[in-house]
Amino acid sequence: MELSWFILTLLLTVYKSNGEIRQEPEIFANRSSTVTLTCEHDNSDHYRLFWYKQAKGTVDLSLMVFSASQNQANIEEPFKSQNSKYAATRPEIMMSTLQINKLDTKDSALYYCATSTHYPAYFGNGTKLTVLGKNIQKYPDVTITEPTLKILNTTRCKEKVTLVCVAENFYPDHVSIKWTLGDKEITEDVATDPYATKDENTKMFNISSRLKVSKKEFTPKNTFRCTVTFNNSTHVSEKTVYITGTGGISLDIS
Template identity: 45%
Template structure:
């Protein structure tokens, strides 16, 4: 079998076994994660009123990594938080060989974003050939004095406005009915006096 024909192709077996055939023998010296950062992304319409945090782990080899998130040091499993992680680490060509990077995005509800001292931690688990090494980075919210108009505050304001408007209409109707009653009584008295 000619292995040169298969060089640099990846093959997948089953639900997660991956085989990478390398063209030339190279020394497989694992390189631990050199950089992990959590960055705040903008509030985007497709985030459904949520703020996106982006975790980027880079400069590691081989590409055996997994990414997880915690909220105040508790594992994120709630549907309120949406996590979107790259399906696999991507290779970045370097002069001294190949290194990989992976990104993961966490959608944070506004109600958690505007509170101070909420911790979101991105943990990257890296298999170096013999052991799993965990690296993490924590992002702590500072809180926002004026977060702008959130959906919750908009609903509350509009409900209060509807109630106030309804009360004003009812008061106006009662006032109009009272005025009509007084006018009718006065006209009745005038009619009696003229007779």
């Protein structure tokens, strides 16, 4: 009985040590302006707090801020030496801010807040900061390529159709893609680019998503839809393309 109570207590302690970390999902800002990112969490035992930056196209995290307690937040190198570009506060144990001044397009990145007692640190979902390099917003052009047939298993002769949905020539790069069949979202056999790529000539972004469908499902009775959601900081819009087993393609814009 004592052992059971010990296990229960340990489980409760581990659950409490995690908690919830809240950050704004995304922020748009203009060049040369100032932005303030906010982090809030609900565990007063987590007296350590960190801010990390993940630059576009990388998986590396760079430590920007370390706070060991309330009213104390230190900017770490190499960010510390960048002429007061960054400032951090910790007015409460469960709240912190990160201010970034004189914004440039290089500041566009994911900024993560993390907290801990000792180890490990628990991360929030991050804030995606987009610094607008141009005074424009360009909605994406969306297409589905003609399906390609691929033999996945020659011994069992199972064939699958690969549908590729391409969103291109848009700015900024805040888009998401989903596939649906009827009213149901498709999540299996879907591979979407982890982030949009930038054309250095046009400065516009492109992204693609691929869906594998069994040949038996790719019939005139089934209509597969690719929906691209675009957020240009003032308006959220959607473009949907759809294709049936006959290969017909249509475009719906809302």
